[in-house]
Structure formats: structure tokens, C-alpha cells
Amino acid sequence: MTLTPLPSAFDLDSQTLRLLSAVAEYGSITRAAGVLGFSQPALSQQIKRVEARIGMPLVTRAGRGIRLTDAGLVIARHAATVLAALESASGELADLAGLRSGQVRLSAFPSASSTIVPRLIRSMGEEHEGVRFTYLEAEPPEAIAAVRDGAIDIAIAFRHPADRDDPFAAGAEGLVVHELARDELLVLVPHGHGALRQPPGSEHPASSGAPDPAPAPAVDLADLRDETWIAGCPRCRAHLLDSCARSGFAPTIAFETDNFVAVMSMVAEGLGVALLPALTITASPLPPGVASAPTTSGDHRMIVAVTRPGADRVPAVGETxxxxxxxxARPADAPATSASHPRLPARAVGPRSPCPRLDRSGA
Amino acid sequence: MTLTPLPSAFDLDSQTLRLLSAVAEYGSITRAAGVLGFSQPALSQQIKRVEARIGMPLVTRAGRGIRLTDAGLVIARHAATVLAALESASGELADLAGLRSGQVRLSAFPSASSTIVPRLIRSMGEEHEGVRFTYLEAEPPEAIAAVRDGAIDIAIAFRHPADRDDPFAAGAEGLVVHELARDELLVLVPHGHGALRQPPGSEHPASSGAPDPAPAPAVDLADLRDETWIAGCPRCRAHLLDSCARSGFAPTIAFETDNFVAVMSMVAEGLGVALLPALTITASPLPPGVASAPTTSGDHRMIVAVTRPGADRVPAVGETxxxxxxxxARPADAPATSASHPRLPARAVGPRSPCPRLDRSGA
DNA sequence: CGGATGCATCACGTCAGGTTATGGAGAGCA
DNA sequence: TGCTCTCCATAACCTGACGTGATGCATCCG
Known part of the structure; x- marks a missing residue:
């Protein structure tokens, strides 16, 4: 003969434990309510509601005050455990918010691997020791896909603003693109090449956000129309074709490689000329015998960071x-100079073979 | 430069943990919502609310589904601890509700100590092994005071229904009085006393809920007006005076003692006659040479249990x-007989000196 | 290229849970 | 004994948290 209704679940919640614990500690509903920050009736009827829910009294009046019943004591006794665990979780959240922990999954294109990325990770490490990084080198299309499906938090990528139908735009649909800096496209020619001796009136690009280790008078691409060209990876090759087209010619491309060090070497060997982003030259110094110069048409790419919308609300990601x-950023609004940026620590991140992965974006 | 708002308290609650835990486990808001028993939008915006409160995202979209962020993982990870503790508390509450644990603080007057109380505790022990008892022998006024200030859950007491201004009524103000049984007041006289030979037509009290080990023809108190009386404790003495008054005389009281065994012995020694509740005779058998009989006026006291209002909602107390x-209770509605009640186990509880405490109630 | 799946958003209703005001019981004190 | 202070219970009321169903959009799949 079971006379008890035996409610299948005594749905307790942390708030209930907090209340009972306070009542147990302070021995009075009024004082507990004060400490917990609300009025006495609130606590009083809250307790009454819980009692109704679990079907037994938690407190009984004793003289002017109250006493916890067995059930009330059970709840109060477990409060410590529960509240400690919540406190611990809270603390970890505070660590995340305070950048004392957290993780950022980063991806960037090859020439950023040895320039922007190590500097970024070092800076974060100096300011926020607890934040950990994972890094995956990947070409922009893959990196953006990884952001899209949540495998990567921040993709450092680039796009060619001149591109009409930038494959980038389609890939980044629904993502947030943070423009970071211009990265000038520099002509690479052998030292003493005739194109370098331009009339000095030629305009220099007004701003050069990306590292610009070799300031030189700008070169008109059209002057190189008859050269043999060395092209980079498929997307780079597309950019080359585009730039040349806007200068009115179609380049003769004799070599293609996604290894920009190889491109430099080829130029040094006199096999042809090339158009490389300034960042690649920052990443790997020009070999002797090769000179670089911006173009008169200001060819450049934009270096961007791509994230999911709202990703910056993750503290570590936002701070990164x-x-x-x-x-x-270029310092203040001073004109770009070779001193615009601190020197990059040479190869702080072990260099990997550039473009090790398939570029699936159509070029 | 702290850019994070660092909300001082990430007020988590168990519900939040439950939700995130389910989402982590099932990998999908929709499925988690299904398991938790509500709709997908409910869970979706609940998560959103928590995110707003703690200031960082807990989930991010990943393809068609979602992924937990670091913060979300922190919360989900702590869920096990918290929910286990809640479950444990729940289990203990269920034990209380199911009478597998719990405690009853009991108090009763002396002659109940060796009659009702041991039987009660044994019965509870047989049916509900986990329930523990504490027992304090006390006269009704004290016992009721103890109930009032929460030191005792159930006081077994008695009252004299004939009393006009029963001190009991005042003391039990605001408490719940459960009537348990009539306890006949029996006249104690030496064997062969003349009053015992009454005309057989004298009425016998219709009901005799309390133990009645020696059925005998009723005696008219008035026949004992010239006897020497032995009175009990102050309250018992008051009841004696009252009963005699209703029979039209004032008794000559030669002895007073709150020790009912002593009263019996005195009667056995021929020092006088007495009026004792039947229960005292059940508690301690009449010595040889003493006879007992009910009164024709049906003098009795009521044995009652007194609790705080709502105390019966404490499972162990209610069941007790x-x-x-x-x-x-007398079985069904059969007339009272000597077989009405099972024999009491003799002295299952070690007897204590009766009335060891001051009776503070004015008599 | 539909169809299915999963999340987000909207509009809306309900009730949990807060507030203030007030009443009654117990304890301390004159 | 009676006054007063303290503490809890209750009532009336209001707000917002949180539920629902309907709907839209993105993604994955055959």
C-alpha cells in the first residue's frame, strides 16, 4: 500500500538550491531574501511553489522564524556541489571572456604563413597568454569553405578588387569580409631592366598598406608587353592576365608555378619577368639580381579576413x-614608406611549400 | 586595454546546462528539443537568450547544423556534474517521499511510552525500514509546546473533553489536533470493594477505544464519595476533581503522586481508591488485590496526536x-471488547520514570 | 534541380515570478 | 499584561521570460 504519489521527477533547478541554501545559511527567509537581492515575499512564495511541485514542505515555521524540513535540508545540502560546479563553469566562461583561455582556428594563404600569421600569433601570445591557436595554411577558396562549415574561425585571404565576377564574392556569400590591407602587385624584373628607368613623373600609388620593402619608381606594365612572363598559381595567373589586359596586352606566359620562390629565381636567372604581391617578397627576400617595382596602374590585391557572421563575438576570435x-593597418595616415611596418621575424613559422593544395576555384 | 565587458557574473542555471548538454549530445537543436520535450524554436531562442546574457555565442552554424563554441563546450562539459548532483538530490527527495528515509520526532506522555509508542515505532519499522524516530517522553503541555516551536513533529497527548476551559485548548491554538481514541477512566478499588457489586443494569460505555484489559460492570462514582482518594499528577488531579464534581461530591484526597504504579500499589495496600486511565493499566498490570471498573458516567479522556498544520505533508510524519x-482505531465498528486491540509488547521501550518533568500548565 | 532537413525569426499567449501593501503570530521588554 | 518589533504569509498586480505554431532561408541529397 503505497500512499505516496511518488512524483516521477523532482525537477529541481539550481535556483531552488540557491534559495534553500541561503535560507539554511541565514536561518531566515527575510535575511536570505535580502542577501539574494529580492524581497521577502518573493522568496517566500518561491519556496511555496517548489513545495507544491515536489509535494512536501521544505520549511516549517518555528516560533517567529523557520526551520528546514528533512526535504529542505536535502536540497540545501546538495546546493554546495551544484553551485560550486556552476561557479566553476562561470569561471571558465570568464576566462574565455577575459582572453585567459580560448582557441582560435586560423587559416591563411601561403605567403601570409611566414609574414602576417606569425606576427599575429606572437602578438596575441604577448597580450593574452591563454589563447591557443591552430593554424592551417590554405588557399583562399578552401580557407573560406572551411570557415563556412565551421572548421576555421578566421581565414586570412585576398581578393583582386578589379575582378569583375570575383569567384571570391560567391564563395564568401553569407560570410563577413574584413578588409585588412592593400597588397601591391610588384613587377619583378632583372636588375637594370629597361623598364625601371621610367620618367620620374610617373605616379606612385598613394597608399601601400602591405609590406613594401623595395620602394621604386612605378613601372608601366605596358612597357613589359613583349617580355616573357612567369605566372603563379591559377588564381594569380588570372590576376596577371587581368592586369595586363587593362594595360592593353596579353602577356606571353612561358612558365607557371605556384611556388613564388621559384618565380623569383626564374626572374633572377633571366627567364622572364613576373608580377608578384609585395607580401611574397616580404615573405622571401628577392634573390640578388632581381628588382621590384609597383605598377603605374596601381595593381594590387586586398588582404582580407573572413569569418562567419558573429564570430567576432567569440572573445578570442574578436580580439584576434x-x-x-x-x-x-598603416600607422596613422602617414604615406606608405618602407618603414611603415615593423620587420617581420624571418620565418617564425616554418615555411611550407606554397600552394600545396588544389585550388578548386575556377580561374 | 581590456576590450571585453567582463560581466561580473555569468549567471548560469541548471536549465541552461541541461539544454547545452542535450545539444552537445544530440548534435542538433531540433533533436535536442525533441528529447527535452519542447519545440525547436523554444530551444533555439532559449540558447539565444543565454548568449545575450553571457555575451558570447554558444553555438555557431556549421553547414546545415550547428557546432558548439568554446563557451558552449564549457557549459556542456559541466552539465554532467551539475545534473548528477541534482539527480542525487532528487533521489533523496524520492526516498523521503517513498518513506525509504526520513525522520519523525515523536513525543508522548508517560503511559503511552510503553503502550502506543513502541507499537507505533515497530509498525513503522516493519513497513518503512528507512524512517528513523526520535522519542521524547513529555507531559502534554510540554509536548505541545515542543510541537509549537518545531522541536517535535508529533505529540501524543490527551485531553479531558469535559473540561470547560481546557488548558489544552489554549496550548494547542494554531496546531492540528487529531483525535485518536477514547481512554476510559477506571476506578481502582481493592478487590471485593462494595462499589463493584452494582446492579447489573448499569450502562456500560458504548465505546472504549483505549485498551480495556479488565471489563467489569460500571461503578457509580457517587458510591465512592466517602472513600479516601489517591490523585495523580496535577492535571490528573484536576480531572479527578472534575469527575467527582459531576457526580456531586468533592473527593477527599490523601495522596498525590504522578507515578501511576505507585497509585496502584497504594490501592493494593488499601490506602484509598483512585481513578486512572485504562491506558495506565495496560502499561503496567494491576497488582494483585486491585480491581478496576469504568464509571457509570463514562468518564474518559481523549488521546490525541498534535502536529503543526501541514506537518502531515511531510511523508514520514503523515505516514506515522x-x-x-x-x-x-477500534476495528470496524464492532463494539469495544477486551480483544479490540492486539496485545502490547511488554516494555518494548525501556520505561522511564513517569512524569519526570515539570508540568508547567496551571492545573 | 526539386525535396527534405535544420536553424532563425515572427507574432502571440500564458504564467512564473517579481513587486508593494497588509495582516497575524511570536518574542522581548516595560 | 500590553506594546512593539520582527518575521512570515497572503493578496493584488504587473512584467517579462518562455512556450507555441507559422514561415522563411540555407544546406545537403537524390
Whole structure:
């Protein structure tokens, strides 16, 4: 003969434990309510509601005050455990918010691997020791796909603003693109090449956000129309064709490689000329015998960070983006000079063979 | 430069943990919502609310589904601890509700100590092994005071229904009085006393809920007006005076003692006659040479249980009251006989000196 | 290229849970 | 004994948290 209704689930919640614990500690509903920050009736009827739910009294009046029943004591006794665990979780959340922990999954294209990325990670490490990074080198299309499906938090990528139908735009649909810096496209020619001796009146690009280790008078691409060209990876090749087209010619491309060090070497050997982003030259110094110069038409690409919308609300990710912007911003609004940026620590990240992965974007 | 708002308290609650835990486990808001028993939008916006409160995202979209962020993982990870503790508390509450644990603080007057109380505790022990008892022998006024200030859950007491201004009524103000049984007041006289030979037509009290080990023809108190009386404790003495007054005389009281065994011995020694509740005779058998008989006026006291209002909602207390009623009820509506009640186990509880405490109630 | 799946958003209703005001019981004190 | 202070219970009321169903959009799949 079971006379008890035996409610299948005594749905307790942390709030209930908090209340009972306070009542147990302070021995009075009024004082507990005060400590917990609300009025006495609130606590009083809250307790009454819980009693109704679990079907037994939690407190009984004793003289002017109250006493916890067995059930009330059970609840109060477990409160410590539960509240400690919640406190612990809270603490970890505070660590995340305070950048004392957290993780950022980063991806960037090859020439950023040895320039922007190590600087970024070092800066974050100096300011926020607890934040960990994972890094995956990947070409922009893959990196953006990884962001899209949540495998990567921040993709450092680039796009060619002149491109009409930028494959980038389609890939980044629904994602947030943070513009970081211009990266000038520099002509690479053998030292003493005739194109370098331009009339000095030729305009220099007004701004050069990306590292610009070899300031030189700008070169008109059209002067190189008859050269043999060395092209980079498929997307780079497309950009080359585009730039040349806007200068009115179609380049003769004799070599293609996605290894920009190889491109430089080829130029040094006199096999042809090339158009490389300034960042690649920052990443790997020009070999002797090769000179670089911006173009008169200001060819450049934009270096961007791509994230999911709202990703910057993850503290570690938001802070990483902030530092990333700071590192790639030109100081104040001073004109770009070779001193615009601190020297990159040479090869702080072990270099990997550039473009090790398939570029699936149609070129 | 702290850019994070660092909300001082990430007020988590168990519900949040439950939700995130389910989402982590099932990998999908929709499925988690299904398991938790509500709709997908409910869970979706609940998560959103928590995110707003703690200031960082807990989930991010990943393809068609979602992924937990670091913060979300932190919360989900702590869920096990918290939910286990809640489950444990729940289990203990279920034990209390299922009478597998719990405690009843009991108090009763002396002659119940060796009659009702041991039977009660034994019965509870047989049916509900986990329930523990504490027992304090006390006269009704003290016992009721103890109930009032929460030191005792159930006081087994008695009252004299004939009393006009029963001090009991005042003391039990605001408490619940459960009537348990009539306890006949029996006249104690030496064997062969003339009053015992009454005309057989004298009426016998219709009901005799309390133990009645020696059925005998009723005696008219008035026949004992010239006897020397032995009175009990102050309250018992008051009841004696009252009963005699209603029979039209004032008794000559030669001895007073709150020790009912002593009263019996005195009667056996021929020092006088007495009026004792039947229960005292059940508690301690009449010595040889003493006879007992009910009165023609049906003098009795009521044995009652007194609790705080709502105390029966404490499962162990409620069940104790239930068993107490069962033990003291006369079977069905059969007329009272000497076989009405099971024999009491003799002295299952070590006897204590009766009335060891001051009776503070004015008599 | 539909169809199925999963999340987000909207509009809306309900009730849990807060507030203030007030009443009654117990304890301390004159 | 009676006054007063303290503490809890209750009532009336209001707000917002949180549920629902309907709907839209993105993604994955055959």
C-alpha cells in the first residue's frame, strides 16, 4: 500500500538550491531574501511553489522564524556541489571572456604563413597568454569553405578588387569580409631592366598598406608587353592576365608555378619577368639580381579576413581580428614608406611549400 | 586595454546546462528539443537568450547544423556534474517521499511510552525500514509546546473533553489536533470493594477505544464519595476533581503522586481508591488485590496526536499519523471488547520514570 | 534541380515570478 | 499584561521570460 504519489521527477533547478541554501545559511527567509537581492515575499512564495511541485514542505515555521524540513535540508545540502560546479563553469566562461583561455582556428594563404600569421600569433601570445591557436595554411577558396562549415574561425585571404565576377564574392556569400590591407602587385624584373628607368613623373600609388620593402619608381606594365612572363598559381595567373589586359596586352606566359620562390629565381636567372604581391617578397627576400617595382596602374590585391557572421563575438576570435587589423593597418595616415611596418621575424613559422593544395576555384 | 565587458557574473542555471548538454549530445537543436520535450524554436531562442546574457555565442552554424563554441563546450562539459548532483538530490527527495528515509520526532506522555509508542515505532519499522524516530517522553503541555516551536513533529497527548476551559485548548491554538481514541477512566478499588457489586443494569460505555484489559460492570462514582482518594499528577488531579464534581461530591484526597504504579500499589495496600486511565493499566498490570471498573458516567479522556498544520505533508510524519490512527482505531465498528486491540509488547521501550518533568500548565 | 532537413525569426499567449501593501503570530521588554 | 518589533504569509498586480505554431532561408541529397 503505497500512499505516496511518488512524483516521477523532482525537477529541481539550481535556483531552488540557491534559495534553500541561503535560507539554511541565514536561518531566515527575510535575511536570505535580502542577501539574494529580492524581497521577502518573493522568496517566500518561491519556496511555496517548489513545495507544491515536489509535494512536501521544505520549511516549517518555528516560533517567529523557520526551520528546514528533512526535504529542505536535502536540497540545501546538495546546493554546495551544484553551485560550486556552476561557479566553476562561470569561471571558465570568464576566462574565455577575459582572453585567459580560448582557441582560435586560423587559416591563411601561403605567403601570409611566414609574414602576417606569425606576427599575429606572437602578438596575441604577448597580450593574452591563454589563447591557443591552430593554424592551417590554405588557399583562399578552401580557407573560406572551411570557415563556412565551421572548421576555421578566421581565414586570412585576398581578393583582386578589379575582378569583375570575383569567384571570391560567391564563395564568401553569407560570410563577413574584413578588409585588412592593400597588397601591391610588384613587377619583378632583372636588375637594370629597361623598364625601371621610367620618367620620374610617373605616379606612385598613394597608399601601400602591405609590406613594401623595395620602394621604386612605378613601372608601366605596358612597357613589359613583349617580355616573357612567369605566372603563379591559377588564381594569380588570372590576376596577371587581368592586369595586363587593362594595360592593353596579353602577356606571353612561358612558365607557371605556384611556388613564388621559384618565380623569383626564374626572374633572377633571366627567364622572364613576373608580377608578384609585395607580401611574397616580404615573405622571401628577392634573390640578388632581381628588382621590384609597383605598377603605374596601381595593381594590387586586398588582404582580407573572413569569418562567419558573429564570430567576432567569440572573445578570442574578436580580439584576434582586432589585433590583425592593428598589425595590418598603416600607422596613422602617414604615406606608405618602407618603414611603415615593423620587420617581420624571418620565418617564425616554418615555411611550407606554397600552394600545396588544389585550388578548386575556377580561374 | 581590456576590450571585453567582463560581466561580473555569468549567471548560469541548471536549465541552461541541461539544454547545452542535450545539444552537445544530440548534435542538433531540433533533436535536442525533441528529447527535452519542447519545440525547436523554444530551444533555439532559449540558447539565444543565454548568449545575450553571457555575451558570447554558444553555438555557431556549421553547414546545415550547428557546432558548439568554446563557451558552449564549457557549459556542456559541466552539465554532467551539475545534473548528477541534482539527480542525487532528487533521489533523496524520492526516498523521503517513498518513506525509504526520513525522520519523525515523536513525543508522548508517560503511559503511552510503553503502550502506543513502541507499537507505533515497530509498525513503522516493519513497513518503512528507512524512517528513523526520535522519542521524547513529555507531559502534554510540554509536548505541545515542543510541537509549537518545531522541536517535535508529533505529540501524543490527551485531553479531558469535559473540561470547560481546557488548558489544552489554549496550548494547542494554531496546531492540528487529531483525535485518536477514547481512554476510559477506571476506578481502582481493592478487590471485593462494595462499589463493584452494582446492579447489573448499569450502562456500560458504548465505546472504549483505549485498551480495556479488565471489563467489569460500571461503578457509580457517587458510591465512592466517602472513600479516601489517591490523585495523580496535577492535571490528573484536576480531572479527578472534575469527575467527582459531576457526580456531586468533592473527593477527599490523601495522596498525590504522578507515578501511576505507585497509585496502584497504594490501592493494593488499601490506602484509598483512585481513578486512572485504562491506558495506565495496560502499561503496567494491576497488582494483585486491585480491581478496576469504568464509571457509570463514562468518564474518559481523549488521546490525541498534535502536529503543526501541514506537518502531515511531510511523508514520514503523515505516514506515522496514519499508522497511529490505524493502531488506535477500534476495528470496524464492532463494539469495544477486551480483544479490540492486539496485545502490547511488554516494555518494548525501556520505561522511564513517569512524569519526570515539570508540568508547567496551571492545573 | 526539386525535396527534405535544420536553424532563425515572427507574432502571440500564458504564467512564473517579481513587486508593494497588509495582516497575524511570536518574542522581548516595560 | 500590553506594546512593539520582527518575521512570515497572503493578496493584488504587473512584467517579462518562455512556450507555441507559422514561415522563411540555407544546406545537403537524390
Amino acid at each position: 581580428l582586432r589585433i590583425l587589423r592593428r598589425l595590418t | 499519523l496514519r499508522i497511529l490512527r490505524r493502531l488506535t
